[in-house]
Amino acid sequence: MLKYVLKRIGLAIVTAFIILSLSFILIKSLPYSKPLGTNDQKYSYYLKEVNLGFVVDLPNETSGYGELLFSITTDKISHYFYQRPIFDQYFSWLKNIVTRWDWGQSTYILPSNPAGPIIAQKLPASIRINILSVIVSVPLGILLGIIAALKKNTKTDHIISTTIMIFISIPSFVLITVLMIIFCYNLGWLPTQWPASSAPQIDRIKGYILPVICLSFGSVCGYARFTRAELCEVMESDYLLLARTKGLTRRQAIIRHALRNAMVPIIPSILAEFIGVLGGSMILENLYGIPGIGSLYIKAFSSQDYNVLFVDMALFTIIGLLAGVLLDISYGFIDPRIRMGAKK
Amino acid sequence: MAEFKTFDEKGNEINVKKEDFSLIVRNKKIHDVEFESKPTTFAKDAFKRFCKNKSSVVGAIIIGILIVLSIFVPIISPHDIKTPSPDIIRLPGKLFNAGSGFWDGTQKIKHVVYDVDSEAPAEYKKNAVIKILNSETTTVNAANKYANGGVLLIVNNQDRNTAIKYFHNFYTIDINQNDNYKLNVSLSDQDGLNGNKLGEYRVLLTFDDKSIELKGWSRDYSDFEIDLSKVLKDNDLVRVSARIRFELGPEYNEDGSIRLSYIGINHATITSSNTSESVINNLKEVSITDANETILCFKDDNGMFPRGYWQGTVSKELYGATITYVDFIYDWYEAKLGMTTKVIGKTTLDDYIKLKYCEYDYSIGASSFKVLNAKKCPITEVLDQKNNSKDDIYTITVTVENYKYKGYTHMPRFLFGTDANGYDMVKLCFNGLRTSLVLSLCASAVCFIFGLCWGSISGYFGGNVDLFMERFCDILGGIPWIVMMTLAIFYLGQNIVTFGLALCLTGWMGTAARTRTQFYRFKGREYILASRTLGSSDARLIFKHILPNAMGTIITSSVLMIPSTIFSEATLTYLNLLSLDTTTFGTILANNKSELSSHPILILFPAAIISLIMISFNLFGNGLRDAFNPSLKGSE
Numbered sequence A: 001m002l003k004y005v006l007k008r009i010g011l012a013i014v015t016a017f018i019i020l021s022l023s024f025i026l027i028k029s030l031p032y033s034k035p036l037g038t039n040d041q042k043y044s045y046y047l048k049e050v051n052l053g054f055v056v057d058l059p060n061e062t063s064g065y066g067e068l069l070f071s072i073t074t075d076k077i078s079h080y081f082y083q084r085p086i087f088d089q090y091f092s093w094l095k096n097i098v099t100r101w102d103w104g105q106s107t108y109i110l111p112s113n114p115a116g117p118i119i120a121q122k123l124p125a126s127i128r129i130n131i132l133s134v135i136v137s138v139p140l141g142i143l144l145g146i147i148a149a150l151k152k153n154t155k156t157d158h159i160i161s162t163t164i165m166i167f168i169s170i171p172s173f174v175l176i177t178v179l180m181i182i183f184c185y186n187l188g189w190l191p192t193q194w195p196a197s198s199a200p201q202i203d204r205i206k207g208y209i210l211p212v213i214c215l216s217f218g219s220v221c222g223y224a225r226f227t228r229a230e231l232c233e234v235m236e237s238d239y240l241l242l243a244r245t246k247g248l249t250r251r252q253a254i255i256r257h258a259l260r261n262a263m264v265p266i267i268p269s270i271l272a273e274f275i276g277v278l279g280g281s282m283i284l285e286n287l288y289g290i291p292g293i294g295s296l297y298i299k300a301f302s303s304q305d306y307n308v309l310f311v312d313m314a315l316f317t318i319i320g321l322l323a324g325v326l327l328d329i330s331y332g333f334i335d336p337r338i339r340m341g342a343k344k
Numbered sequence B: 001m002a003e004f005k006t007f008d009e010k011g012n013e014i015n016v017k018k019e020d021f022s023l024i025v026r027n028k029k030i031h032d033v034e035f036e037s038k039p040t041t042f043a044k045d046a047f048k049r050f051c052k053n054k055s056s057v058v059g060a061i062i063i064g065i066l067i068v069l070s071i072f073v074p075i076i077s078p079h080d081i082k083t084p085s086p087d088i089i090r091l092p093g094k095l096f097n098a099g100s101g102f103w104d105g106t107q108k109i110k111h112v113v114y115d116v117d118s119e120a121p122a123e124y125k126k127n128a129v130i131k132i133l134n135s136e137t138t139t140v141n142a143a144n145k146y147a148n149g150g151v152l153l154i155v156n157n158q159d160r161n162t163a164i165k166y167f168h169n170f171y172t173i174d175i176n177q178n179d180n181y182k183l184n185v186s187l188s189d190q191d192g193l194n195g196n197k198l199g200e201y202r203v204l205l206t207f208d209d210k211s212i213e214l215k216g217w218s219r220d221y222s223d224f225e226i227d228l229s230k231v232l233k234d235n236d237l238v239r240v241s242a243r244i245r246f247e248l249g250p251e252y253n254e255d256g257s258i259r260l261s262y263i264g265i266n267h268a269t270i271t272s273s274n275t276s277e278s279v280i281n282n283l284k285e286v287s288i289t290d291a292n293e294t295i296l297c298f299k300d301d302n303g304m305f306p307r308g309y310w311q312g313t314v315s316k317e318l319y320g321a322t323i324t325y326v327d328f329i330y331d332w333y334e335a336k337l338g339m340t341t342k343v344i345g346k347t348t349l350d351d352y353i354k355l356k357y358c359e360y361d362y363s364i365g366a367s368s369f370k371v372l373n374a375k376k377c378p379i380t381e382v383l384d385q386k387n388n389s390k391d392d393i394y395t396i397t398v399t400v401e402n403y404k405y406k407g408y409t410h411m412p413r414f415l416f417g418t419d420a421n422g423y424d425m426v427k428l429c430f431n432g433l434r435t436s437l438v439l440s441l442c443a444s445a446v447c448f449i450f451g452l453c454w455g456s457i458s459g460y461f462g463g464n465v466d467l468f469m470e471r472f473c474d475i476l477g478g479i480p481w482i483v484m485m486t487l488a489i490f491y492l493g494q495n496i497v498t499f500g501l502a503l504c505l506t507g508w509m510g511t512a513a514r515t516r517t518q519f520y521r522f523k524g525r526e527y528i529l530a531s532r533t534l535g536s537s538d539a540r541l542i543f544k545h546i547l548p549n550a551m552g553t554i555i556t557s558s559v560l561m562i563p564s565t566i567f568s569e570a571t572l573t574y575l576n577l578l579s580l581d582t583t584t585f586g587t588i589l590a591n592n593k594s595e596l597s598s599h600p601i602l603i604l605f606p607a608a609i610i611s612l613i614m615i616s617f618n619l620f621g622n623g624l625r626d627a628f629n630p631s632l633k634g635s636e
Helices: A002-028 A039-052 A088-101 A113-150 A156-168 A174-186 A202-233 A239-247 A250-279 A282-288 A294-303 A306-334 B041-051 B056-078 B228-234 B277-286 B291-298 B332-336 B347-353 B426-460 B462-476 B481-492 B495-523 B526-533 B538-559 B561-574 B585-591 B601-630
Strands: A055-058 A067-073 A077-083 B003-007 B013-017 B104-114 B129-140 B149-155 B165-169 B172-177 B182-188 B201-207 B209-219 B224-227 B239-248 B261-271 B310-311 B317-321 B321-331 B337-345 B379-387 B394-401
Touching: A002 A088, A002 A250, A002 A306, A002 B481, A039 A156, A039 A282, A039 B201, A055 B209, A055 B321, A113 A250, A113 A294, A113 A306, A156 A202, A156 B601, A174 A202, A174 A282, A174 B182, A174 B561, A174 B601, A202 A282, A202 B165, A239 A250, A250 A306, A282 A294, A282 B224, A294 B129, A306 B481, A306 B561, B003 B321, B041 B056, B041 B538, B041 B601, B056 B337, B056 B426, B104 B129, B104 B172, B104 B310, B104 B394, B149 B165, B149 B239, B149 B291, B149 B462, B165 B182, B172 B228, B172 B277, B209 B224, B209 B228, B224 B228, B228 B462, B261 B291, B291 B317, B291 B426, B310 B337, B347 B394, B426 B462, B426 B561, B426 B585, B481 B495, B481 B561, B495 B538, B495 B561, B538 B561, B561 B585, B561 B601, B585 B601
Parallel strands: none
Antiparallel strands: A055 A077, A067 A077, B003 B013, B104 B321, B129 B321, B149 B261, B149 B317, B165 B239, B165 B310, B172 B239, B182 B224, B182 B261, B201 B209, B201 B239, B337 B394, B379 B394
């Protein structure tokens, strides 16, 4: 088991390394995103870039390095800044991360500040909303799924299944928009934007309601559908028939045998979702103005702040891979018979 | 064995001999008889089972309807969605006739000031107001363009040096003995604005440097009438050019200090028996008939002296003017596309004359206008004509029926209203849907074909080839789609074709994975082995034996690629990560995002269509999956 876990983690690390390296090279090959600000600020920014190993500082103009990024004369010494070759930058980048955990600096969002802490600042808001929504949606989804499965092919089941189908199909941004129109603009019950941190406590609590509802809708439907399918399958299995013939009541059979087995594939997906919460919801954060990493991503994208964008990308990639690994491993823990990806 | 013994139901013995038997078919060999019923194929069976699933059929029908609409609506609809028309922006949806109360292009507008002069709510057109629901009259204590009545307050403020304040009409009036001039004054005895005591006042008739006291110092606020002609007669004056002057004395507190005092004039009118127009106009100018109006005239700072101009050394205020607020139903179509005053150039009018819609003579002007074809001519009346220079440049002010002016023969009906550019939402949406569908179909086709090839190779050959190809997919699939899209947008730019290509970068992997699984499933089967033993080539095995079996499952699971492409595009555009120059669903939604609070229908309608598309595709896809799933065969 340990060997399997280690292998999976190792593979994930290798994949992450390759993806990040590729993304880094691709992003660095784009035209250089220059910082804003006064000449002094720019100068200090480029000096830091030189320190980080992405830019060279030459005393006079040359043509060997491509486009001139910035030039300044301080204390009678001229500085000409050029981008270093891509692969030089790549190795500097690796070195920076390994030795100093330095992911480069922001050019637009918070000029000359390290990108890592910027992301770290935005993480809590995203995590809080997502954890709340997981807490709400998991029990609700599983409950709905169980009800639908136990009353299979009755009116209750049809209503639940149809509702789930519809809500799974509606794009999340449509759902968010419609909920915003109804509850924020027409009824005025909830704030139309994410309340600022200076807002009164009651407003800030109200501010959580809409995002949590929006995020929960999708996962409630997902869990309900998943649970219903699993439970329906288990309910028709032979061992449940045996349990009933043995003399167990329907309730006993369901709680002791059916539910336990049906939970096998559901619990790993919950675990994976807990990792997924770090990713936040880009759409929701953008529409509701939540200062999380999703809205940061869009801001970094539109202002072409590549370093911040890249750290955000890295975060999304790692979260995705980690969730996958966790999913596979937890299958094995919960049901030792299952070895995902094992040979025949 | 030559004989059988057996018993009938009554127990009697029956002997059966060999001769009792005869062969039915002696000369023929027995073959399997062909089925009389037609054999069903896999596809037919799947179709039958698909039809049983009612929700999937409904889904399929809705998809069909939407596709047909997206093809024909942009062709048939006459509305313009290329050039913005600012005068028909944000119209509400209209299906029924205005005034029917539902979906009729009207809007209930609440609490708008009523303009008595134009007999319509202020800033709204009278002919477009369908019904005034209720009106509410309130009083205001400040002059307002739309208020009327009220009391003109003359305030003597605290100034000891010029304790007596006066207030008189700016234009003098000619008064004579004969024409029976009378001054009617109505004063307010109410406490007024701030509850201070009313002051002492007198009324004078002033001319040159002299003045005649019409009413002496008094605190009597009841109405009075003064016969000015008689006053002249009493003072031996035949004719004077005079002013009426109200004087307000100071009021003292108990400690001797001056305090605020005032009188309130309801109206002060001068009448005469002379009915010549100039006299009437002059009298109108100096009479205070409407306190609100008089105050407004003071506020005219254009340097002109408007009607009813009064001045003095007092401060003038107003209280108790009435103003009416109304709730009403407003027909936006009539307002924006009905009768409108427009300024047009000569060329426009010349076009209509050429088409024989109307007649017009520039040398005569407005009066020469004559409508010839009332059905088609947008202009109903020429109001004014201006000849800017001698170069034949005319600006003509006309009343037009705006919908005819815009080229419609009837008043148009925009089912779901118009957006901020004046585009018809229905046409815009279906136009966007068409683009989105074409895009997603193309992208899905490319992904499907590539995925099929990749999966076939990977699944059929297995081994190291499979291992390598799978690792490649792992890495590519490990990149979150948003990261992939970001990189693609940076590199390929923002237009619809490159976006389609970007979608294909990762889109094929689902199909590839499914194809690979199917190949693994079928390639070990006995019939493949048999075919291989008979010397079939790889190509024959793949295309003749494996693919046809796997196709149903692969296609079904790839159907959902179409809605997911529409969804990806809409999401990216809605988030402003992508800005396409073509009208797609996402651009419609993104453009109307700012109207969320004011005109939610502009978001709701496209959102409803995209949701409908997603729901029906999901229903359709689920049905298809169940129909093609061999393990579910006969389970119902």
